Amino acid sequence: RLGLEASGWETIWANQWEPSTKTQHAAECYEKRFGGGTLVNEDINQIVERIGDDGPGPIPDHDLLVGGFPCQDYSVAKVRSQAHGIVGKKGVLWWAIHRILETKRPSFVFLENVDRLLKSPTAQRGRDFAIILACLSDLGYIVEWRVANAADYGFPQRRRRVFLVAHHVGDGSEPKWRGPISWMAEDGALARGLPGDGPSPSQFNPPDIKLQGDLAEITEGFGLGNLMTPFLSAGVMWRREVWTTAIRSVYSGPRKVLRDVLQPAKEIPESFFIPEAQVERWTYLKGSKNVPRIAKNGHEYLYSEGGIAFPDPIDQPSRTILTGEGGVTPSRFKHVIDAGDGRLRRLTPLELERLNGFPDGWTETGMPDGRRAFMMGNALVVGLVERVGRTLANSL
Template sequence: MDEEIKVAELFAGVGGFRLGLEGYCDDAKGWNLPSAGPYRTVWANQWEPGSDKRQFAARCYEARFGKGSLVNEDIAAVLDEYDAGQRAIPDVDIVVGGFPCQDYSVARPLSHADGIEGKKGVLWWSIYRFLRIQLAKSPDNAHWCLFENVDRLLKSPAKQRGRDFAVILSCLASLGYSVEWRVVNSAEYGFPQRRKRVYILAERNVQWDLKERLLHGAMASAFPMEAPEAVSYVDIPADPYVVSQSFNVGGKLSPFLDAGVMVGSKVITCKALEAYNGPRETLGDVLIPDVNVPEEFFVPESQREKWEYLKGSKKEKRTNKATGFEYSYSEGAMSFPDPTDRPSRTILTGEGGRGASRFKHVVQCADGRLRRLVPDELDQLQCFPKGWTDTGMTDGQRAFCMGNALVVGIPHLIGLEVAKEFSSKKGSE
């Protein structure tokens, strides 16, 4: 490895992983995000399925990191071109990315000539393929991986709880990786949004002591937790195909808990209770002055009743329009308006637009008026610089990007720990 840590950012969005690892400085805008270490992104990919009009995240990425800073094409087609000798991909030390929670069924056993084959279009298999490409070029490549996903990945699918995550662990083990994971609620570590996601950190060719790594590894250092009351152990089949067919069939609960470590095919896992004593931010900390809010973000008085209905509790009869089937529907009340003295709820992709919605955030101004959050506030709830997505996108497009993004401070904290291990290894060479 060189002195720098070379990064490939897959499914890059508007650059959350890159910001968290590399940092970013723009004196003219007053942006100064610190670096987590000697990271340098040398290859990135972002593609939103659909027409060129759907590529606003990629255009934002290039506006911030420079023209040609990413490949704005379908990752599967890019890898096909690499295999055909029509495209170059540089060597990297760490592969990062957030990918959708999908059906990770495996269609071909590891023992077959072409190795593991999963369902077409499932983006995990592009990650797996990218790792295989890196390792085929050099066994020193892709020494680390850092991935982000929704926390339900640990519990999916409903009829085989934990299978999807077990497939991913088995795939990583087949490539020689040991793995740490942690479900992180960003608000529990001082950030202004309650956003729960699982982060998966893998390192190749290491043999950790399971319990020692669980209690004192990179994830435990980045996100301190109380000593667990109990731990449990899980065996992962070595072949992802076997995992896909038989792992936890009929199990009502997933064996994977909030924190865990895998070495070989052995897993230790436990519930995690945060032990954080630092500063804490709230929704109110990112709000801009009311006088700077454009008029279209205020809720018209004529729409207030509709907002109150959508946010309120319900227990009512409804009819399926397609079948005519009548059913009982109920849901609890949500805070309305959203409290500003605590972290916000999770922001979603549908946060933009004027229409009334149960899930959009609404805050109350000093004069009693209600308003939606402006895009600059959504940027800051994800710990991006204020105005990061202000690159010609609409309100709805900016909200979509932030709803798909991650809290930048989370990979930053993990990156600090990886950089320490990188420095320690370099010092011992």
């Protein structure tokens, strides 16, 4: 919301629900910062069950639907007793999004996910993304996607995500279709908001993929036997025809690094410094390993992993913030920096907020520091959202 409202959008309805926790920290933070009136703190799957085919339902009409959703099983099954004959798995967030789009048909859709979405599941590489593309095509959308690393556009965190933008065809908001090359290089919202070294003509004739069959048939057959996903880091789909290519970001503006978000030493609470007695454990977890292990079935194998820089360099963008960033327990994935006085320390919640572009103290609403870190591990880089939001706002 911060990035979209900075680019000219107005939020009229929002949903946030944490099914695994009694205290709804994210919803409380949202209402603390934005005020009440727009947020519904309820399971979205229950909300969409109240949407009728003809009535207005609980969700208002809107121009842009925005959402982030976890990698889940998007497969569908044919069920003769169902009116449409095809149903998705209950509780999978994508199908709640699909139900909203089915009844509201907003001009734009803006979705985000980890880039693993392009290649899941392991047994059918790319199947889940193919289902999403087919769904959107059948609802009348042109779809573009792009994998973007925030650090490539000057932000102080290396955070790779796949962004998907869909334009509803026929309502006058979508750019004129001049073919996949023009859409990928110039016309699409992602081409303008997250520019890259556009595709060459030879890469897009004919389409790389044709999504054939109903959703159940795609579930059963797409990607069988594939060792790699057919979906590359960027692409466009129209009328179930897909063109895809690898694109590198193009950016020549100012760049920030981890050092730029650090607080002065005098502001760091003592609890964020690593006790000398724990340094050896941290060093082991961060280092490379070749450890013999025995599986439950008795099979012996060698577990290997490469090392992670320890401490983290502050003259580069940080690594990706993960949801387990908080807490004092030694971890391979938490950030640790040289405090400059011979000691090592973890990053504070405020520094994590800065890495994502949030205002200082945004999550300081009474939740524990560990939950504040968790929120930033789930968040997007605000400035990256703003770049895409601005291109969409200019399309209206």
